[in-house]
Amino acid sequence: MSKTALLFLHALSPLHAGTGQGIGAIDLPIAREKATGIPYLPGSSLKGALRDRAASWERHTLFAVFGPDTDSASDHAGALQVGDAKLLLLPVRSLYGVFALVTSPYLLERFRREAEMVGLKVPEVPEVPSAEHLLLAPGARVLGDGNTVYLEDLDLKAQPGAEAWENWLAERLEAPVRGRLAVVHDDLMGYLLETATEVVARIRLDDGTKTVAQGALWYEENLPAESVLYSLLRAEASRRKEKSLSAEEVFNQVKGLLKGAVQLGGKATVGRGLCALKVVGGET
Numbered sequence: 001m002s003k004t005a006l007l008f009l010h011a012l013s014p015l016h017a018g019t020g021q022g023i024g025a026i027d028l029p030i031a032r033e034k035a036t037g038i039p040y041l042p043g044s045s046l047k048g049a050l051r052d053r054a055a056s057w058e059r060h061t062l063f064a065v066f067g068p069d070t071d072s073a074s075d076h077a078g079a080l081q082v083g084d085a086k087l088l089l090l091p092v093r094s095l096y097g098v099f100a101l102v103t104s105p106y107l108l109e110r111f112r113r114e115a116e117m118v119g120l121k122v123p124e125v126p127e128v129p130s131a132e133h134l135l136l137a138p139g140a141r142v143l144g145d146g147n148t149v150y151l152e153d154l155d156l157k158a159q160p161g162a163e164a165w166e167n168w169l170a171e172r173l174e175a176p177v178r179g180r181l182a183v184v185h186d187d188l189m190g191y192l193l194e195t196a197t198e199v200v201a202r203i204r205l206d207d208g209t210k211t212v213a214q215g216a217l218w219y220e221e222n223l224p225a226e227s228v229l230y231s232l233l234r235a236e237a238s239r240r241k242e243k244s245l246s247a248e249e250v251f252n253q254v255k256g257l258l259k260g261a262v263q264l265g266g267k268a269t270v271g272r273g274l275c276a277l278k279v280v281g282g283e284t
Contacts, residue, residue, distance in 0.1 A: 003235040003251040004118045005281040007258060009041070009085050010175045011229075013274040014198050014222035017041040017265040026199060027218040038107075038193060039223055041085035041264060046231055049264050050082070053257045060243035065250055068240075076239040079250045083232035085264075086110065089175065090189075091226040092182075092196045095150035097141030099226065100182040101175065102151070102196075104128070104189035108165065114232050118281035123164035131185040135161035141179035149182065152196060156184070172280050175228050198222040222272060233279070255279060 017031045017040070030039050051066045063069075067078030088111055089101040108125045115122045126135055134149060134156045136142070142149050147158045166181040184192070204216035223229075235254060238245035245253070258277045265273040 001237070001247050003247045005233045005251070005279050006115060006118050006120070007046075007085075007231045007233050008173055008278045008280060009046075009229040009231065009264070010173065010276040010278070011223060011225050011227040011274075012261060012276055013225050013271050014200075015041070015225075015227060015265050015275065016220060016222045016267045016272045017045060018220075025219065026221050028220040030197065030221045030223060037190065039087050039197065041229060041231075043082040043084045043231065045264060046085055047080070047082040049262050050080075050254070050257050053262065054253075057253075060240060061245070061253065064238035064240040064243040064245055065253055079236045079238045079245065079247070080254055081232075081234040081236070083114075083234075085229040085231040086114075087193075087223070087227065087229050089169075089177070089181075089226075089228035090192060090196060091224045092151045092192055094142040096144040097180060099180065100142045100149070100151055101177055101180045101226065101228065102134075102182045102184055102189070102192060103165075104184050104186045106186045107189065108183070111230065114230070115281070117232065120281050123168055126161045126165070126183055128161075128183060128185040129159070131188040133157050133159055133185065134188075135159055135183040137163040137166040137179075137181060139179060140182075142182060151182070152192075154188075156188075172278070173228065174276060174278065175226060196224075198224045220267070 018028050019031050032039050054062055065080050068075050089103050091099045092102045094100045105125050112122050136158050143158055149156045149158050162181050162183045170177045199221050202218050202220055203212045206213040235247045235251040237247050258279050261274050261276050263273045264275050
């Protein structure tokens with residue numbers, strides 16, 4: 001018997017889940033899925049942050065839930081499984097309403113698959129007619145005069161069709177979804193995933209001259225603040241002989257960690273990666 005749930009991550013500051021080094025114009029790009037190019041946060045990064053939060057737990061409980069230390073890793077596996085955090089909503093600048101939270105049918109479809117794994121019922125995934133259109137809910141803040149929405153340098157024709165998803169997400173998330181959800185064509189989503197992330201220049205100053213040190217200019221990529229991701233959590237019974245815990249008990253232990261904000265990814269000392277967490281679901 002196991003317990004599963006979805007964990008939503010709402011980026012309160014830019015999020016840098018990096019790959020270490022890039023080969024293009026961006027020196028420190030964010031991690032992306034190989035086949036799709038969609039940004040994600042590795043589950044190992046999320047699980048490590050949760051384990052760090054649990055550092056004050058009794059030793060056997062900590063090891064039962066998260067697994068033993070590296071030198072004893074062969075003893076048994078941890079009872080908690082943490083999936084990669086996948087992107088669901090990407091904030092994109094808008095002429096009206098400041099920004100839109102953009103998703104696409106493919107992003108919604110794969111979210112639907114994991115939501116159903118934890119017993120959640122979600123709306124039907126809508127179809128977007130073409131890359132020149134997008135779907136909104138009534139009263140959208142990003143809609144100006146007429147039926148045109150301006151995202152970055154794009155002019156898109158608005159149609160109804162996002163109301164069910166906007167209501168579903170707004171009821172469960174603290175992110176500002178109401179009035180900002182926009183469902184775009186998958187082709188356009190691929191373009192935005194490449195062009196609407198945040199790229200910032202970083203420098204290191206020479207202590208003596210207070211000018212940029214030789215070779216100390218680099219570019220970092222981040223997921224923008226207000227991005228929304230989700231991860232699949234699964235709790236099983238403990239495998240540690242010294243600590244017997246049911247899947248329910250493991251899940252309840254972990255739920256205590258999933259409150260408030262947590263730092264994820266890199267560049268913590270310059271304010272990157274502050275995320276709010278929220279658990280949804282929890283079916284057996």
